[in-house]
Amino acid sequence: MKRKVIIGLAIYSVVFLLAGAYIIRTIRTATTNLDRLITLHQVEILREHYLLQIKRVQADLTLIGTPHSRSFDTVVTHIIGMGRIIDTCFECHHSPRGTERLNALKKQTERYKEALSRVLTIRANASRLATEENAAFRIGEELIAQVSDVIAFTTSRLAENTQKAMNEIERTKYFLYWLVVLGPLASAALGFIFLTGMTRPVKVLVESTRKLKVGELDHRVPHLKDEFGELATAFNEMAGSLKEQMQKMRRTEQMVVVGELAAGLAHEIKNPMAGIKVAMSVLSEESYISPEDKSVLQKVVAEITQLEGLMKSFLNFAKPQKPRLEPVNVNQMLNTTLTFHLKHQAVGAGGSGKIEIVKEFGELPPTQADPTQLQQVFLNLFLNALHAMPHGGELGVRTFLEEGGKTIRIEVSDTGSGIREDLINKVFQPFFTTKPKGTGLGLAISRQMIEQHDGTIVVSNRPGGGVLFTILLPVKADGATE
Amino acid sequence: MQKRSIIGIVCLLTLLGCSPQEPPAPAKKPPAKKLLIGLIPEQNIFRQMERYEPLAEYLYWKTGTKMKLKILPRYGNIVDNFKSSGMDGAFFGSFTYTLAHAKVGVEVLARPVALDNTSTYHGLIFVRKDSRIRTARDMKGKRFVFVDKATTAGYLLPLKYFHGFGISNYKGYLKEAYFAGTHEDAIYDVLNRKADIGAAKNTVFQRLAKADPRIMKELVVLERSPDVPENALALRKDIDVLVRDRLKDALLKMNLDPDGKRVLEQFGAQRFIETRNEEYDIIVKYAGDIHLNLSTYDYKND
Numbered sequence: 069m070k071r072k073v074i075i076g077l078a079i080y081s082v083v084f085l086l087a088g089a090y091i092i093r094t095i096r097t098a099t100t101n102l103d104r105l106i107t108l109h110q111v112e113i114l115r116e117h118y119l120l121q122i123k124r125v126q127a128d129l130t131l132i133g134t135p136h137s138r139s140f141d142t143v144v145t146h147i148i149g150m151g152r153i154i155d156t157c158f159e160c161h162h163s164p165r166g167t168e169r170l171n172a173l174k175k176q177t178e179r180y181k182e183a184l185s186r187v188l189t190i191r192a193n194a195s196r197l198a199t200e201e202n203a204a205f206r207i208g209e210e211l212i213a214q215v216s217d218v219i220a221f222t223t224s225r226l227a228e229n230t231q232k233a234m235n236e237i238e239r240t241k242y243f244l245y246w247l248v249v250l251g252p253l254a255s256a257a258l259g260f261i262f263l264t265g266m267t268r269p270v271k272v273l274v275e276s277t278r279k280l281k282v283g284e285l286d287h288r289v290p291h292l293k294d295e296f297g298e299l300a301t302a303f304n305e306m307a308g309s310l311k312e313q314m315q316k317m318r319r320t321e322q323m324v325v326v327g328e329l330a331a332g333l334a335h336e337i338k339n340p341m342a343g344i345k346v347a348m349s350v351l352s353e354e355s356y357i358s359p360e361d362k363s364v365l366q367k368v369v370a371e372i373t374q375l376e377g378l379m380k381s382f383l384n385f386a387k388p389q390k391p392r393l394e395p396v397n398v399n400q401m402l403n404t405t406l407t408f409h410l411k412h413q414a415v416g417a418g419g420s421g422k423i424e425i426v427k428e429f430g431e432l433p434p435t436q437a438d439p440t441q442l443q444q445v446f447l448n449l450f451l452n453a454l455h456a457m458p459h460g461g462e463l464g465v466r467t468f469l470e471e472g473g474k475t476i477r478i479e480v481s482d483t484g485s486g487i488r489e490d491l492i493n494k495v496f497q498p499f500f501t502t503k504p505k506g507t508g509l510g511l512a513i514s515r516q517m518i519e520q521h522d523g524t525i526v527v528s529n530r531p532g533g534g535v536l537f538t539i540l541l542p543v544k545a546d547g548a549t550e
Numbered sequence: 551m552q553k554r555s556i557i558g559i560v561c562l563l564t565l566l567g568c569s570p571q572e573p574p575a576p577a578k579k580p581p582a583k584k585l586l587i588g589l590i591p592e593q594n595i596f597r598q599m600e601r602y603e604p605l606a607e608y609l610y611w612k613t614g615t616k617m618k619l620k621i622l623p624r625y626g627n628i629v630d631n632f633k634s635s636g637m638d639g640a641f642f643g644s645f646t647y648t649l650a651h652a653k654v655g656v657e658v659l660a661r662p663v664a665l666d667n668t669s670t671y672h673g674l675i676f677v678r679k680d681s682r683i684r685t686a687r688d689m690k691g692k693r694f695v696f697v698d699k700a701t702t703a704g705y706l707l708p709l710k711y712f713h714g715f716g717i718s719n720y721k722g723y724l725k726e727a728y729f730a731g732t733h734e735d736a737i738y739d740v741l742n743r744k745a746d747i748g749a750a751k752n753t754v755f756q757r758l759a760k761a762d763p764r765i766m767k768e769l770v771v772l773e774r775s776p777d778v779p780e781n782a783l784a785l786r787k788d789i790d791v792l793v794r795d796r797l798k799d800a801l802l803k804m805n806l807d808p809d810g811k812r813v814l815e816q817f818g819a820q821r822f823i824e825t826r827n828e829e830y831d832i833i834v835k836y837a838g839d840i841h842l843n844l845s846t847y848d849y850k851n852d
Contacts, residue, residue, distance in 0.1 A: 140622075140623050141620070144595065144596075144621055147596065148596065148599070151596065181594070181596050182594055185591075185594040185595045185596055185731075185732070185735075186730070186731070186732075186735050188595065188623050188731070189591045189595060189623050189624065189730070189731020189732050189735070190728065190729065190730055190731045190735065191624070191728060191729040191731065192726075192728030192729065193726065193728065196726075196728060
């Protein structure tokens with residue numbers, strides 16, 4: 069965005085700079101042309117003036133000796149004036165050819181002045197005077213012819229130059245008109261492009277916010293560029309986090325319901341059931357009870373025991389116990405669970421197939437944890453694995469350290485049929501189960517316990533078949549507090 | 551329409567300020583005093599003006615006295631102008647000064663010393679080498695070009711020359727006699743065969759000879775006059791003494807001032823020296839030798 073603004077400003081600056089420079093250049097060219105034209109016209113006027121002055125001197129010369137002859141001073145003034153005009157011409161810059169022409173004119177003017185000086189000063193007989201006057205007059209006529217030639221030549225050139233300069237000025241005028249029209253249009257177009265570039269992402273973000281507001285938590289902002297892209301990423305992260313929080317909240321609400329239900333059940337069922345159980349046990353011990361009836365009573369006692377377990381699970385889930393932390397060797401605990409508790413608990417859990425246990429334990433430091441809760445989690449996972457492989461398979465258990473020794477990673481995998489993709493996200497939800505006799509609380513309680521240890525547990529299907537549960541537990545040194 | 555507008559603008563600009571510019575006014579403009587100073591047509595009258603203009607300008611800046619130069623068609627006009635046009639002074643030739651002093655009482659101030667360290671000139675009588683004219687006796691029936699009746703070199707010398715040969719009326723002796731008006735023209739007329747004999751001052755003769763080698767090659771000098779003072783500045787008697795002294799002082803000190811030195815160089819002189827009336831006694835004597843009465847002398851060319 070910042071880059072876009074800088075580029076936009078740079079483009080504007082460059083465009084204005086170029087347009088400004090061009091306008092200055094064209095105005096300067098036009099001014100120079102006009103200046104040149106003015107000079108040329110001045111020179112033309114000067115030439116005409118020069119010609120007039122020569123003609124005036126010729127008239128003075130013709131009138132000498134007549135009643136209309138002008139005074140000596142007047143004639144001298146006219147001649148000096150004529151000479152000054154040609155001297156003025158030398159003040160301007162000329163081409164070598166122009167200078168040559170001027171030198172020729174100057175030379176002829178000097179000849180004329182000499183002849184005039186002679187006419188003005190000589191005193192002789194009429195014939196000699198006439199000769200001198202004629203000589204001066206002839207030189208004057210030659211000078212007039214010379215100047216006329218120059219004027220004729222330069223007039224045509226002047227007309228050409230004038231036309232050329234006028235054409236150039238005309239072109240400049242049209243260019244400026246176009247600039248006046250196109251400049252604001254181009255500016256508006258550029259402004260529109262930049263404005264659109266800035267407002268479009270804002271609009272997208274506003275729309276996304278509105279969708280979020282109405283509860284579309286799965287909505288994500290599409291790809292945006294620059295700083296808006298970063299904003300979109302943050303927005304999407306926020307949406308994800310919001311969704312997660314919502315789910316947690318929903319779970320909490322469920323737990324509240326379950327807790328209340330469990331409390332109710334505990335209050336209403338637990339005591340009568342305990343009484344029934346005791347009564348059934350005592351009754352089954354009586355000698356007058358037939359073996360068939362005893363068997364029925366023992367089944368009732370077993371069912372009551374299962375109901376008590378269910379009640380216990382409810383209570384565990386609804387009102388989880390605070391972990392009692394102590395240093396735990398995770399590998400050892402896994403090993404114990406696999407070799408002792410699993411064998412004890414797995415009776416009747418597995419099918420007919422053979423289960424091969426593959427252990428791959430990395431070196432782990434002891435960490436503060438509740439051994440009972442961890443053991444319950446591991447046992448849950450192992451039992452689930454066994455249930456998933458009724459015809460036998462491989463139960464894999466791997467541990468290793470991550471993030472430079474800060475996290476313990478525990479992976480539990482099976483080679484069963486895996487979980488349907490549309491159900492995989494629900495496995496940790498309370499009361500969700502795929503087993504005919506399952507309570508749907510095992511994984512929910514497991515996740516609750518792991519999260520009480522500041523850890524996470526996730527599930528995924530393995531590419532080759534089966535399920536992989538991954539637990540990440542932070543390593544907590546002895547004495548560390550939560 | 552556009553063309554007319556441009557021409558209109560050009561004319562306007564021309565009228566407003568495109569004429570040749572006058573030199574800027576001095577920071578402290580001296581009080582306005584103006585003298586009308588005459589110039590004799592020693593050479594082409596326009597060149598003569600050009601030669602004296604820088605000097606007049608210099609004297610104005612130095613003394614505050616503005617000089618308006620007035621070129622005269624004839625030497626003798628100077629005397630007339632003192633009477634008719636209110637002329638205040640002039641750069642006089644030796645004979646015109648003697649005449650003006652006698653007739654209107656002008657007083658000489660200073661004259662230039664030329665680059666060859668001379669402050670005098672003399673007159674020459676010359677002919678073409680191929681003319682076979684070598685003495686006044688050979689001049690009978692020939693054409694003579696004088697400069698002016700009011701010049702020492704261009705008229706007094708030939709008169710004295712003819713007088714020496716016992717010719718008192720040259721008009722009857724010569725086929726034609728006329729006045730060229732300038733020394734230059736007199737020399738060139740002989741050189742270009744417009745006249746057979748000529749008279750002019752040596753300084754002009756030498757200056758032209760430097761530029762045109764034909765003069766030395768084709769002309770021969772037959773006679774020369776005594777040395778007389780070079781053209782000098784003289785003012786009317788009634789000119790303010792202060793003005794006169796300032797002008798004289800400025801002229802005499804010109805060679806000590808860098809600006810003055812530059813003007814002198816342009817003028818063709820080393821410096822100005824004080825000139826006194828007595829230095830023109832030789833002219834009075836010269837005129838006396840041929841019985842000219844200066845107070846009654848008719849200086850107008852025929």
